[in-house]
Amino acid sequence: MTAEERPDEADQDRADRADRGEAGQDGADRGPLSIFDRDDEQDPSGEHEDEDEADAAPRRRRGRRLLLWTLAVLLVLFGGGFGALVWTAEHYASSVERIPNAFPTVPASAQPTAVPHSGQTFLLVGLDARADRATTGQDAKAPAWQVGAQRSDTMMLMHISADRKSVSVVSIPRDTWVPVPGHGKAKINAAYSWGGPALMVQTVQDLTHIRIDHLAVIDWNGFRALTDAVGGVDITVPRTIEAKGDAREWTAGTHHMDGAEALLYVRERHGLPNGDLDRTKRQQNFLRALMLRTMNSGTLSSPAKLTGLLGTVGDVVSVDDRLSNSDLYDLAWSLRAVRPDGVHFMNAPFGGFDTVDGQSVVLMDDGAAGVLWDAIRTDRMDDYLAQHRTSADTLGDNVS
Known part of the structure; x- marks a missing residue:
């Protein structure tokens, strides 16, 4: 890869952080996503205690999966346009x-x-x-x-x-x-x-x-x-x-x-x-x-x-x-x-x-x-x- 093709390291770092769900408004770090996290339990300053990165990464992945699957089953009904997922959610609700x-x-x-x-x-x-x-x-x-x-x-x-x-x-x-x-x-x-x-x-x-x-x-x-x-x-x-x-x-x-x-x-x-x-x-x-x-x-x-x-x-x-x-x-x-x-x-x-x-x-x-x-x-x-x-x-x- 030539120097012209190599992405700026700062831009790459921001992209990596966004992929991990860490980037928030104004670049502030956010904690792991979870549907069971309440807003009133988050630090309003956006600062969090240091924690071992090896422990933090799996928690972020679990949080993202939990949020994504809950959204897939529930939220999709409000937006429409996701035919298969809508059908699945409707199917299970109708089976009750x-x-x-x-x-x-x-x-x-x-x-x-x-x-x-x-x-x-x-x-x-x-x-x-x-x-x-x-x-x-x-x-x-x-x-x-x-x-x-x-x-x-x-x-x-x-x-x-x-x-x-x-x-x-x-x-x-x-x-x-x-x-x-x-x-x-x-x-x-x-x-x-x-x-x-x-x-x-x-x-x-x-x-x-x-x-x-x-x-x-x-x-x-x-x-x-x-x-x-x-x-x-x-x-x-x-x-x-x-x-x-x-x-x-x-x-x-x-x-x-x-x-x-x-x-x-x-x-x-x-x-x-x-x-x-x-x-x-x-x-x-x-x-x-x-x-x-x-x-x-x-x-x-x-x-x-x-x-x-x-x-x-x-x-x-x-x-x-x-x-x-x-x-x-x-x-x-x-x-x-x-x-x-x-x-x-x-x-x-x-x-x-x-x-x-x-x-x-x-x-x-x-x-x-x-x-x-x-x-x-x-x-x-x-x-x-x-x-x-x-x-x-x-x-x-x-x-x-």
């Missing part, structure tokens, strides 16, 4: 089954008033199995509900803050004794069996005075598939739990669980000291482990893993028919800044056990629960958690 008539038809005056600018609240319902899967033996997705076919195994309220920086997940134990509209008092999981999603939503709204924005239904077999799609999860059992009846023994230590073992973990309750309460904490602990595995295993930055995960979600999750494909894209993109420590799990405040008509039931502490429901309704969960972070109802690190 919609549930018709998922909300109560009672007058608006009889339902909680929606509070503007207070985030969104989802009701998450987990089932032992979909209505006809056990009887037909078919792999096709079965209807989410048939009259009397099954009771909801798990109920969780998931509140997403208006600023999209935090998520709060509150479990309501399935044996909680509550009024079910039109049926008197019963265990809360009976509502799904008697009236499907609409009665379940109405029962939870009447209990909490929180307006439910959307509903998602999944059976635990679906969680098994999701676990396998990310390569299993790591769950630590703090102390050995002896076998009891049909319940297996769980030895103390960290277990790498595939879908089948994780399903045993979340469904078991007879060997646990606090029965259904410990079971809900196990379910939350599993969801936390699944979330961490998804974020940390390279799933979001690997085309093959991401495709497999999206395909599995479409196969096992159903949502209400008010949640359009564009709503799903918007929701996923808006949550890009949420970090694992911004997701909080807890049980509805516990008021004790009781026996009613020969049934073992869970009682809610209505006074304490009222404070929690009000915090969700008015989007003040950060304040609530600051005051109740050490509560026994909040999920800790040591889960039986």
